[in-house]
Amino acid sequence: MFKIKKLFKRLTFGLCGIATAGLLLTGCGGDSAGGGNADSTVLKVGVTNFADTLEPTQNYFGWVVMRYGLGECLTKFDEKMNIVPWLAESWSTSEDHLTWTFKIRDGVKFSNGDPLTAEAVKSSIERAFQKNARAATFFEYESITADGQNLIIKTKKPLPGMPGYLADPLFIIVDTAAESGRDFSKEGPICTGPYTVESFVKEKAVMKKNPNYYAEVPYETVEIPSIDDPNTRAMALQAGDVDIAVNIAAGDIDIFKGNDKFLVDEIPSLRVVLARMNQNPDRILADPKVRAAFISGCDRETYNNVLLKGTFIPGKAPVPPSLDYGFDKLTDPNAYNPERAKTLLAEAGWADSNGDGILDKDGKNLELDFVVYNSRAELPLYAEAVQADLKKLGFDIKINTVDYNLIDNMGIKGEYDLLISNITTANTGDPEIFLTWYWKTNVDGNNPQNGSGYSNPEYDAKLEELNSEFDAEKRKQLIIDLQQILLNDAASIFFGYPQTNIISSKRVDGVKMYPSDYYWITNLIKPAK
Amino acid sequence: MTDFIKQNKLFTFYTALVILLVIIAIFAPQLAPQDPYEGDMRNVLQPPSDEHIFGTDKLGRDTFSRIICGTQVSLFMTICVVILLAVVGGVVGILSGYFGGKVEMILMRIADMMLAFPGVVLAIAIAGILGGSIVNTILALLAVGWAKYARLVRSLVIKLRYNDFIIAAQVNGTKTINILWRHVLPNILPMIVITGAMDIGTMMMEIAGLSFLGFGAQAPTPEWGLMLNEGRQYIQTAPLLMIYPGLAIFIVVAIFNLWGDALRDLLDPRHD
Numbered sequence: 001m002f003k004i005k006k007l008f009k010r011l012t013f014g015l016c017g018i019a020t021a022g023l024l025l026t027g028c029g030g031d032s033a034g035g036g037n038a039d040s041t042v043l044k045v046g047v048t049n050f051a052d053t054l055e056p057t058q059n060y061f062g063w064v065v066m067r068y069g070l071g072e073c074l075t076k077f078d079e080k081m082n083i084v085p086w087l088a089e090s091w092s093t094s095e096d097h098l099t100w101t102f103k104i105r106d107g108v109k110f111s112n113g114d115p116l117t118a119e120a121v122k123s124s125i126e127r128a129f130q131k132n133a134r135a136a137t138f139f140e141y142e143s144i145t146a147d148g149q150n151l152i153i154k155t156k157k158p159l160p161g162m163p164g165y166l167a168d169p170l171f172i173i174v175d176t177a178a179e180s181g182r183d184f185s186k187e188g189p190i191c192t193g194p195y196t197v198e199s200f201v202k203e204k205a206v207m208k209k210n211p212n213y214y215a216e217v218p219y220e221t222v223e224i225p226s227i228d229d230p231n232t233r234a235m236a237l238q239a240g241d242v243d244i245a246v247n248i249a250a251g252d253i254d255i256f257k258g259n260d261k262f263l264v265d266e267i268p269s270l271r272v273v274l275a276r277m278n279q280n281p282d283r284i285l286a287d288p289k290v291r292a293a294f295i296s297g298c299d300r301e302t303y304n305n306v307l308l309k310g311t312f313i314p315g316k317a318p319v320p321p322s323l324d325y326g327f328d329k330l331t332d333p334n335a336y337n338p339e340r341a342k343t344l345l346a347e348a349g350w351a352d353s354n355g356d357g358i359l360d361k362d363g364k365n366l367e368l369d370f371v372v373y374n375s376r377a378e379l380p381l382y383a384e385a386v387q388a389d390l391k392k393l394g395f396d397i398k399i400n401t402v403d404y405n406l407i408d409n410m411g412i413k414g415e416y417d418l419l420i421s422n423i424t425t426a427n428t429g430d431p432e433i434f435l436t437w438y439w440k441t442n443v444d445g446n447n448p449q450n451g452s453g454y455s456n457p458e459y460d461a462k463l464e465e466l467n468s469e470f471d472a473e474k475r476k477q478l479i480i481d482l483q484q485i486l487l488n489d490a491a492s493i494f495f496g497y498p499q500t501n502i503i504s505s506k507r508v509d510g511v512k513m514y515p516s517d518y519y520w521i522t523n524l525i526k527p528a529k
Numbered sequence: 530m531t532d533f534i535k536q537n538k539l540f541t542f543y544t545a546l547v548i549l550l551v552i553i554a555i556f557a558p559q560l561a562p563q564d565p566y567e568g569d570m571r572n573v574l575q576p577p578s579d580e581h582i583f584g585t586d587k588l589g590r591d592t593f594s595r596i597i598c599g600t601q602v603s604l605f606m607t608i609c610v611v612i613l614l615a616v617v618g619g620v621v622g623i624l625s626g627y628f629g630g631k632v633e634m635i636l637m638r639i640a641d642m643m644l645a646f647p648g649v650v651l652a653i654a655i656a657g658i659l660g661g662s663i664v665n666t667i668l669a670l671l672a673v674g675w676a677k678y679a680r681l682v683r684s685l686v687i688k689l690r691y692n693d694f695i696i697a698a699q700v701n702g703t704k705t706i707n708i709l710w711r712h713v714l715p716n717i718l719p720m721i722v723i724t725g726a727m728d729i730g731t732m733m734m735e736i737a738g739l740s741f742l743g744f745g746a747q748a749p750t751p752e753w754g755l756m757l758n759e760g761r762q763y764i765q766t767a768p769l770l771m772i773y774p775g776l777a778i779f780i781v782v783a784i785f786n787l788w789g790d791a792l793r794d795l796l797d798p799r800h801d
Binding site for chain 2: 231234235249252254302374380383384385388389391392399400401
């Protein structure tokens with residue numbers, strides 16, 4: 001009896017589901033791309049999401065907390081990557097540069113009504129240090145003290161990047177006092193942003209208006225489905241299932257550019273697509289000549305201008321030209337030159353001794369394991385283009401497609417010959433952290449992101465210098481020098497620099513892509529009049 | 530011969546088509562007008578033209594050549610899978626049907642276990658764990674499919690097991706291996722062949738499905754499922770990239786299914 005009842009229940013549910021789906025379909029059918037979503041109190045945003053929870057200190061999940069309009073930091077980056085006040089009204093540093101004072105904005109409340117005090121900020125930052133070891137790779141403090149609305153951070157050495165470090169989503173300010181009654185990782189943290197969490201699973205988040213926000217919040221509800229496949233995201237936007245979609249792929253963007261129902265905001269991003277090259281001693285790529293040959297054999301101009309239809313700028317150096325760090329002054333010794341690549345390979349002792357078209361040396365084929373993930377449409381395309389180009393030189397490149405979640409760990413453990421990723425170069429406002437994480441010598445895991453085995457004492461010394469240099473001109477020169485070292489050493493291959501885009505239906509207003517891709521949903525997005 | 534053709538017009542027609550496909554597959558490298566792996570990256574996503582009758586794909590490779598060479602990859606993988614299935618399933622089935630007892634119990638319980646899983650999902654899981662490659666796809670489909678053959682063969686063997694001619698062979702002191710080879714196998718072979726022939730289409734779909742999901746053939750292999758997946762990114766801007774491999778799968782699977790049906794009618798007239 002019980003079973004039959006259950007079955008009946010399921011059947012009813014199923015039928016209801018089909019009926020609703022039918023209704024929805026007919027409802028939207030008449031006015032596709034015009035607007036299935038007529039309700040101006042609900043905003044729907046199609047995103048990619050890698051976060052399993054909304055705990056800002058877990059992995060990089062803070063990014064999602066910020067993108068969803070939930071969390072805010074003391075500082076933020078504007079559209080020109082200047083550091084501007086957010087929860088901190090202003091800041092200053094002492095004469096010896098060892099003490100930073102941040103003045104916390106008055107009248108700000110957490111979404112539960114608690115006031116934002118310097119004390120609350122202090123315990124939130126301490127919490128980040130306690131919960132995530134990455135915090136210490138930004139800066140180490142001697143003490144943090146709260147004095148009224150002033151937050152005072154003392155450091156052991158002068159750290160010019162401090163205001164930028166605190167803009168990283170790892171340092172999202174949460175109400176630690178609320179943690180006793182709430183599981184942040186399941187229910188979402190209590191923050192100060194315009195929206196609060198109603199429900200969150202990896203596939204979909206529903207946000208509600210924060211009643212205590214210090215400015216006007218235009219929508220009652222924000223629905224954020226994660227649509228990881230870029231083509232599906234484009235179709236959802238066309239069909240009116242979402243009002244806004246981020247990062248539409250190169251193949252689809254022209255559909256929206258030519259359509260007056262949509263607004264495309266496309267800007268050069270701060271990102272670079274690079275492939276780390278594993279140069280640990282037992283690897284083929286340990287030989288700098290093979291690395292140089294590899295890079296010389298890749299026709300990056302064509303990949304970016306033709307295959308990706310110019311949505312990417314051809315790569316050369318670690319830092320994209322959208323940031324002013326001497327892109328044009330840098331010389332790439334390994335610019336496209338297949339003839340040179342052939343000579344280099346011959347010099348390194350690789351020859352095709354058995355006539356199978358693949359070079360070999362000491363009985364070993366020139367076979368490389370190229371690790372790729374699929375959630376960004378351009379990555380497999382680069383990999384396949386490289387595979388085709390380098391086959392002509394006698395490389396046998398095996399593309400190994402893995403899930404995005406495995407990439408981080410594979411990078412740390414060095415389980416690859418080449419590992420492609422799309423990385424932001426200026427998460428703290430300048431490339432210091434980026435240049436440190438991926439190429440500073442890694443001794444016994446003290447710089448875990450550098451699993452490639454790259455090490456150059458000259459590079460490490462310049463990084464050390466950069467870390468405590470306050471003078472902007474000198475910093476710039478150091479960053480240029482660091483990049484040139486990486487280029488000379490053929491440390492990694494830099495494929496290209498993406499444009500980043502956010503596309504919105506004309507039903508909404510105020511949608512903007514920032515070069516730093518932390519800010520997607522803001523209180524500036526409102527229904528169009 | 531002519532009588533046979535006259536009496537089995539459909540079967541002859543389908544067989545001719547199958548032979549044509551096999552010829553295309555074997556001579557694919559010679560038939561393809563261009564190298565399926567090498568393209569001109571400056572001419573990507575071209576519409577059909579005199580030079581490229583199906584246009585070019587995302588890396589500027591000739592789509593027509595890739596489809597032709599795909600016949601070889603798909604057909605080779607499918608035939609491998611079907612033959613392996615018949616061999617593994619056949620051996621297990623004959624052993625358990627003929628010997629019975631503990632051998633049968635152990636082998637059949639394992640087969641039951643495999644049958645309890647939903648086939649494609651298990652194949653995806655196995656291919657996912659082993660990592661995507663042509664060999665692993667074949668292994669995954671083999672692991673999932675052998676139980677069906679084992680079950681079928683076992684029941685056929687049980688039916689034969691106590692027939693007089695087998696008992697007679699036993700009484701005469703024929704070696705077991707010879708009984709299985711001379712008396713059992715020839716009697717069950719037609720059913721195995723029919724089942725195998727009718728499975729070719731299904732297996733081809735499953736192979737293409739696994740490749741589409743990224744668990745089968747890997748780039749740059751010209752495999753239809755993989756080509757479908759590659760075309761997916763351009764479904765709005767260059768839909769032909771999906772239509773050609775889709776049509777190829779459709780046509781080939783249809784031919785093999787029709788041929789399998791015709792073969793069954795021919796070999797097993799009792800079947801309605």
